[in-house]
Amino acid sequence: MLACTTERLNQLMGVTxxxxxxxxxxxxxxxxxxxxxxxxxxxxxxxTLSTDLNKLADEIRVASPNYFLNVPTLLERVRRGxxxxxxxxxxxxxxxxxxxxxxxxxxxxxxGHVNDALWLSLGRGLIxxxxxxxxxxxxxxxxxxxxxxxxxxQQFFPMLGIPVLQAYGLTETTGICTLDDPGVPVEPGxxxxxxxxxxxxxxxxxxxxxxxxxxxxxxxxxxEETARVLQDGWFHTGDQGEVNVRGNWRISGRIKNLIILNxxxxxxxxxxxxxxxxxxxxxxxxxxxxxxxxxxxxxxxGAVEAPAVQAALDAVNPELPHYRQIRNFTILRDGFSPExxxxxxxxxxxxxxxxxxxxxxxxxxxDSKRVREAANKQQA
Numbered sequence: 001m002l003a004c005t006t007e008r009l010n011q012l013m014g015v016t017x018x019x020x021x022x023x024x025x026x027x028x029x030x031x032x033x034x035x036x037x038x039x040x041x042x043x044x045x046x047x048t049l050s051t052d053l054n055k056l057a058d059e060i061r062v063a064s065p066n067y068f069l070n071v072p073t074l075l076e077r078v079r080r081g082x083x084x085x086x087x088x089x090x091x092x093x094x095x096x097x098x099x100x101x102x103x104x105x106x107x108x109x110x111x112g113h114v115n116d117a118l119w120l121s122l123g124r125g126l127i128x129x130x131x132x133x134x135x136x137x138x139x140x141x142x143x144x145x146x147x148x149x150x151x152x153x154q155q156f157f158p159m160l161g162i163p164v165l166q167a168y169g170l171t172e173t174t175g176i177c178t179l180d181d182p183g184v185p186v187e188p189g190x191x192x193x194x195x196x197x198x199x200x201x202x203x204x205x206x207x208x209x210x211x212x213x214x215x216x217x218x219x220x221x222x223x224e225e226t227a228r229v230l231q232d233g234w235f236h237t238g239d240q241g242e243v244n245v246r247g248n249w250r251i252s253g254r255i256k257n258l259i260i261l262n263x264x265x266x267x268x269x270x271x272x273x274x275x276x277x278x279x280x281x282x283x284x285x286x287x288x289x290x291x292x293x294x295x296x297x298x299x300x301x302g303a304v305e306a307p308a309v310q311a312a313l314d315a316v317n318p319e320l321p322h323y324r325q326i327r328n329f330t331i332l333r334d335g336f337s338p339e340x341x342x343x344x345x346x347x348x349x350x351x352x353x354x355x356x357x358x359x360x361x362x363x364x365x366x367d368s369k370r371v372r373e374a375a376n377k378q379q380a
Contacts, residue, residue: 001035001174001175001176001195001214002035002038002039002042004176004179004195004196004197005035005036005039005176005179006039006042006043007196008165008179008181008182008195009039009043009067011181011182011183012066012067012140012141012165012182013066013140019043019044019045019046020040020043020045020046020066020067021045021046021048021063021064021065021066021138022036022040022045022046022047022048022065022066022067022068023047023048023050023059023060023063023065023068024036024037024047024048024049024050024068024069025049025050025051025053025056025059025068026069026071026345027345030146030345031169031170031171031174031175032069032145032146032167032169032175032176033069034175035174035175035176036069048062048063048065050063056074057134060134060135060136061134061135061136063136064135064136064137064138064139065135065136065138065139066138066139066140066141067139067140067141067142067143068142068143069143069144069145070142070143070144070145071144071145071146071147071347072144072146072147072148072149072150072153072347073343073347074347075142075144075149075153075157075164076149076150076153079152079153079156079157080281080282082131082156083281086127093126093127096119096122096123096126096127097123097127099119099122099123100119100120100122100123100124100127100128100159101123101159102116102119103115103116103117103119103120103123104120104123104155104159105155107120108155124161128159128160128161129161131160132160132161132162135162139162140163140182141162141163141164141165141182142157142162142163142164142165143164143165143166143167144164144165144166144167145166145167145168145169145176146347146348147347147348148166148189148191148250148251148270149164149166150274150277150278151188151189152188152278154166154186154188154189155188158186163182163186164186165179165180165182165186165192166178166179166180166186166190166191166192167179167180167191167192168191168192168249168251170237170239171216172215172216172229172235172237173210173214173215173216173235173237174214174215174216176195176214177194177195177198177200177208177210177214177249178191178192178193178194178195178200178249179191179192179193179195180192180193181193187244187246187248189250190244190248190249190250191248191249191250191251192248192249193246193247193248193249194247194249197212197213197214198210198211198212198213198214199211199212200243200249202241202242202243203234203236205240205255206240206241206242206252207236207237207238207239207240207255208237208239208240208241208249208251209234209235209236209237210234210235210237211233211234211235215230215235216235218230238254238255238256239251239253239254239255240252240253240254240255240268252268252270252271253268253269253270253271254270257269257270257351259288259289259290259291259296260291260292261290261291261292261293261294261295261296261323262292262293262294263294263323265323265324267288267290267296267323267324269287269288269296272288272296272316272320272324272326273286273287273288273298275316275319276298276300276312276313276316276326279311279312279315279316280300280302280304280308280309280312282302282303282304282308283300283301283302283304283309284301284302284335284336285299285300285301285302285335285336285349286298286299286300286301287299287300287301287349287351287354288326289355289362289365291355293366295323295325295327296323296324296325296326296327297326297327297328297329297330297362297365297366298313298326298328298329298330299329299330299332299354299358299361299362300329300330300331300332301331301332301333301334301335301336302332302333302335303333304331305331306329306331309329309331310329313325313326313329328365328366329365330358330361330362330364330365332358332361336349336350336354341353341357342354342357
């Protein structure tokens with residue numbers, strides 16, 4: 001596994017006579033953190049550790065890293081912070097940022113206009129460069145894992161001149177199964193190609209299954225669980241995904257997160273939540289609920305107003321089949337965090353804990369909608 005990570009890091013760093021400068025803020029019980037630490041030891045890198053998220057921005061500048069490992073929550077928070085800071089700048093800065101961003105997005109999909117090169121050049125020289133400098137002068141790339149990164153965020157950082165390389169893996173797979181190749185253009189929404197020496201394929205229910213020398217031998221004193229995930233030499237990840245013709249993998253959701261409506265429809269909530277979240281930059285999280293119910297509702301956390309949420313639903317719902325549409329929502333002013341037990345330390349949503357904590361709010365959403373529907377029928 002370390003040979004695989006070293007191969008990709010060599011591609012990223014190229015020929016250099018200086019040790020890699022690496023910054024790290026995640027806990028070491030995160031499998032990828034352990035792999036990173038061992039990679040740093042083998043490569044004789046300079047590894048700077050941070051233990052206080054409140055000092056993260058300052059410590060990144062001091063460390064001036066070539067690369068560091070991230071979770072999507074932090075990168076999305078950084079993107080929102082930049083957008084909020086730009087929104088408070090003078091009108092000319094806001095105008096230039098918007099023009100340069102549109103130019104980047106058009107060029108990225110091969111639909112550039114004649115003036116896009118000018119706007120992008122001005123944006124890079126006057127705005128993007130200053131944002132990038134906050135990470136120090138040596139940054140080559142950000143590495144992101146633990147959960148899929150929203151495509152909008154993955155495209156945002158390259159616009160600033162900062163590539164984002166995604167990795168996918170589990171503790172049971174010694175941390176890594178895929179990793180973006182630094183020498184190949186990144187596909188937003190995908191987590192890179194399979195590392196050498198392993199096999200991956202799609203099984204039943206679009207589940208990703210893996211085999212190779214990196215697979216663990218089993219869970220400690222849990223033979224039934226081990227037998228469930230290790231079948232015929234293949235490890236069943238519990239993740240749903242797909243692979244395209246270029247060999248890039250995409251993670252679409254977790255099988256255990258499936259919402260099963262009382263109509264029998266099986267729904268992967270992550271893609272719906274992501275679409276709504278893109279339209280609600282002020283929201284911290286969007287969580288779809290509805291297991292065993294007749295339709296979906298959503299919990300939206302953060303400083304967001306009801307009209308904005310409704311506008312996002314009005315934009316997203318028509319693109320979805322009826323059973324995947326969000327019919328009602330509740331706004332929660334308090335966000336989810338590891339401290340309140342609703343997120344893991346890596347930023348993943350604890351759905352069971354959220355459903356339990358907000359059971360009354362969830363029930364109220366369904367009760368209020370039934371009352372409105374009954375009133376509408378009576379008026380009709």
